[in-house]
Amino acid sequence: MNIETIDPLLIAAKLDAVRNFLFPEVQEDIEKEPRLVQSLWFLQWLSVPENYAGGLARFAHDLIEKYADKIGPESLRFDSEMTLEEIESALGSMAGAHKFYPQAHAMWTTAFYSSRSGLTDEEDKEYEQLRRDEISGLTASKLHKVCIDAAQAQLAEYLFALCSNPGVTFFSPETRTDKETLNGIGRVPSIWYFPRIWECIFDFMDRHSAEVGGGFAETAVSRKIFDNLSTAQAIGKGVMFLGNSRFGKSYAISAYARMTPWSVRIVECPPSGSESDLLREICRAFGIRFLKSTPPLHEQRAAIDKVIRAARWLVVFEEFQRCFPMGGGRNAPPKRLEYIRHQFMDIKFELKKIGVPTAFVCTSQNYRNIEKNYLRFSSYAYEQFEGRLCFAPIQLPSELSEAEMLEVARVHLPELDADYLQYLVAPIRACKGDHLSYIENIALISRRYAAKRGLSVPQLEDLKKAISDVLGCFQAPAIAVPTEPENPPIPARRNLTHKPSTVAAAARAIETAPSRSTVPAGFRKASADLPELAVPG
16 A cells, blocks of 8 residues: 655645634534644654654554554454344444445435435335344454454555545545435444544554653753743743753754654754755755755745644754854845744734744854854844743753763663663763763664674673773773872872873773672563564674
8 A cells, every 4th residue: 555645735734724614524523622633743744754664554554453452333342242232232333334234225225315215114124134134144253354454445545635635524524325314414434444543543642752751861951951842832932952062952852852743843954054955954854845856945935834834833943053144244134044033933823922832952162153253243133033032042951960871871771780780871971972872872782792692681791892892991801990009199289170081980980890790680681571683694
């Protein structure tokens, strides 16, 4: 089944039509359950294979597999044998019941349209007998299989049509005649085989958020980012984060976006000074596609405006300092800054005066230098931009505590005991550099060494080799530790900013770690529950 990626412009067109009350049934569905709009943007995000391997077709397959017990009538059960009367009762509550007695339904439809009235008593008896004959051999398992087969054949196409066709409703998009509707036309959902589909999709969304959050280590940086991003979304304003590189700010932003992909998009600001490059990156982040490889700028601006007004996402601009001009005359306007301010920060919705929430993430040292150099020769009133932020630029923490580093290590190596995580973190804390990347790389390399030996859990030997490879601060198997005199002389003046040698401190931290003559309990855990790692040939 070839299901294409969903274009966000199609969802934007549908929501515009609904807001203009062109499709009142869809409007009623959304008023009944507001999360349906979020589900549309979630389906659009899932349809991109880079976000969800296999796209929308794979999602439909996974949804059927995960919630197979909820497909079919709600009263359907498998714990005991259902009688024919119970099956008839289950069919009575199912909108697509006529699909299980097609001959009887065809007979009734023909008689109804030929006479434009109800069935005669004789025809009604014949109809009831034919219907009972058709469902006489129906069991709960057969009924369930029919619904599963219908879901496998139709669900992906229905979800795509739901996002791309303004007239397809969430609950009752298909019309048909029915014996119980003697006046003519009744309503039947085209999703008749899966009446609890939205309950399952909402549960899938919640589980997705929980899984992403469960695999993310909370730090002071992430807490500050999460709190302020949620504030920006609530009030529809902008926030700016300033932080040193390699302290997890981009990782926290990415985790926040992956937890709620229906309401957040991240734009990676390009290093070039071209406005067209910025527009292309925004379109890529939004999922907007064009028939032309290089569409005109006005078409890109119009598409971005249409999507952002319909979606009202929180838009995060990573490496925002790149949007400052690198040259130009004193009176030359900063086109990219002006475009972002006009397109995102100045939009107001309805009477609540709530705009598009935005976030700007900058590397402190780069942002301060670029801002200072630009404002020195430019006459641009930068206060117009900063005045639209709900806070002054937020300075993020520039260091990680030992407890936070241990939590990060626990996320990457959850099967290891606390003393082994301490053994891993100790030399990293003694080194300068990107501590988060060090932890991640050591975890990956130690797993690689363990996989080569046919193990699914890294051992002490694997950790030791990985630490040596990543930090380069000692050579296995021997560790050269410099010896100090018994009574070292006290220096006349103590330099409080002095730090011991990175190599010596890291080697000393490893050498003084607890002895590993015996294997801790964490390493004796059964590996059957852990995924097997593929070992390249």
